[in-house]
Amino acid sequence: MTGETPPAAGQDLLAVCQICLQLIADGDGAVWCRPEAATAERGDRGDQETWSSFTLEEMLAAPDERVHWRVTHERCEPATGYLIAVERIRTWPAYLHWTAHLMGKGWFASTNWDDLILDTLDPTSTQPGLRPATVRDLGHRSVGD
Ligand SMILES: [Zn+2]
Incomplete structure (x- = not known):
């Protein structure tokens, strides 16, 4: 444990906590998701607590049933x-490598990893x-245009 040390030089990426909005030091957090939630929602029970928190308007507008990375x-x-310790995803090559690795998982397509990447790049x-x-x-922004 290194405590609340700032990111070391040479690190490409900063991890910012979605709860407290502070930087996450090595050993203090992770990038993670619950892939089993994807299969559970396809079952007949569904996730009642989650769905009841949406209004009908919200569901019609943009239902996003994907598992969200945290x-x-x-x-x-x-x-x-499934979790990736923040210290294992501190560089662009590591981010890319994790992406290739995750693409081999059967549940990967039902997560919003693409949003995570696009937001990092924005x-x-x-x-x-x-965050970078x-x-x-910004040359990469013409991809797909
Ligand atoms: Zn936090």
Whole structure:
């Protein structure tokens, strides 16, 4: 444990907690999701607590049934399910490598990992999650145009 040390030089990515909005130091948190939630929602019981929290308007507008990835301190919201310790996803190559690794998981397509990546790459984003330590060129923004 290194305590609340700032990110070390050479790290490409900062992890920002979705609960307290503070940086997550190595050993203090994870990027995680609960893939089993995806299969549970396809079952006949569903997730009543989740659905009852949406209004009909919200459900008609943009129902997003995907499993959402979380980036949190262990003390703010303990990681459960599939987790990647923040210290294992501190560089762009690590992020890319995890992406390739996750693509081999049968449940991967039912998660919002693509949103996590796109938000990391968006220099205008103010969302917590995985943030670049330094803003880079925006040449990649023409992908898919
Ligand atoms: Zn936190």
